[in-house]
Amino acid sequence: MIEIINRPKGTQDILPDEIELWHYIEETIRSLTQLYSFSEIRTPIFEATELFERSVGETTDVVQKEMYTFMDKGGRSVTLRPEATACIVRAYMENGMINQGAPRKLYYMGPMFRYERPQAGRLRQFHQFGIETIGSAHPTADFEVIEFSVALLRQLKLEETKLTINSIGCQKCRPQYREALKAYYLEKLNNLCEDCQRRYEVNVLRLLDCKVDKEATAGAPSILDYLCDECAEHFDQVKDLLVKASIEYEIDPRLVRGLDYYTRTAFEINTAALGGQSQILGGGRYDGLGEFLGGKPIPAVGFAAGLERIVMLLKKQRLDIEAEEGMLVSILPLGDAVFHHAFDFASRIRRRGIPVFVDVMNRNLSNRLKHAGRIGTRLAVVFGDNELEASIVTVKNMIDGSQAQVDAAYLEDYIEEKLELS
């Protein structure tokens, strides 16, 4: 007995039933990016492992334990991309896009891979959409990225979402805050959970969003009190722009980012409706990334959204996607002698831009009609020997059940007319 092979853990088959929802999301994204003048960029799904080690940061979970890394046959270590920002910046530098003027506004959409324990809204292969505005250090760039993310969710008709923002400083002021935090937590260290004791050494900022030790965190110093003048001014301007655009937000000084390259603005959009994985979108400024990757410093800001989470939310909201106007014509030939005419009719109708299904099963009319009905046929073209001898076919309207004898020579005209009338 040959064993049946199942899909790999943490992956998903997206079936035809669900694909309409994906198309709806993808089309909304493409039209909105166009309206905001973001251009699509496609980069490889795997990259040199070092790209992620250098950018995402070797202390993060993503690099330490979540990467799909393997040696190729040439002895190179490559990794399935766990996120795209590093890839985009790599491509930006490699292709000399810095010479194409600033800012360069890019977007991407595609699969990402992280070796994690799967859970609702968390998969090993998942899809992200993201935008990056590269080349501008100005707060208007931060604002535009945030504004776009809000507009996108509104356009998608996603309900009950909340925007949270923060500033996490820069390489100048963050170290001082880090020290202040360490000093604050030092005396409490023994009472903290195991994870937090580890975080204390690895990445103190992460202590802030620990769910176990909420009490200890309550009195912790706020990053906002440690921002340097430039960072504070930048943050003020971003907030001011948001207020003037009537975009509601909440400031959460404990909002930090897990990835090392983030600077200044950090933001997230969350929803209460999703359970454990509440974040549907997250991003911020990453002025440090260019240098991390061995290039010039390049100011940039962007975000990434999880498409599966958007799909889940929309399903939960039971959003009715307007079904495509049903235009399908089904051709139901009766008897071996007339099968070849079916394909001739089909080509002629398809040339008018009308979708056609040809029944390629050998079964009686009753079952052919049954199947035609279930796939959403609007008009069924039925014919056997007797019709074709008279050069006619029978066209049945599947919605009201009426039918007509039609001159086979003008079948496509009749169908076109019939579909446009209804």
Add this chain to the structure above:
RNA sequence: GUGGUUGUAGCUCAGCUGGCAGAGCGCCUGACUGUGGAUCAGGUGGUCGCGGGUUCAAAUCCCGCCAGCCACCCCA
């Protein structure tokens, strides 16, 4: 990676303290030899997640593994 929980037909599930694997829906066929949706009848469909153990006998009890879900962790 840690903890909890679940796994029986394509789907939803029943199957008691071990005793011949079931139902509804779906699918296929027929009633209707050329007319779908309704009705009725018949049929198809399962290594009971996988492997081992206990037993005369395991879907049922025990152990291990795999997978799903939930929470932690982390993030989109």
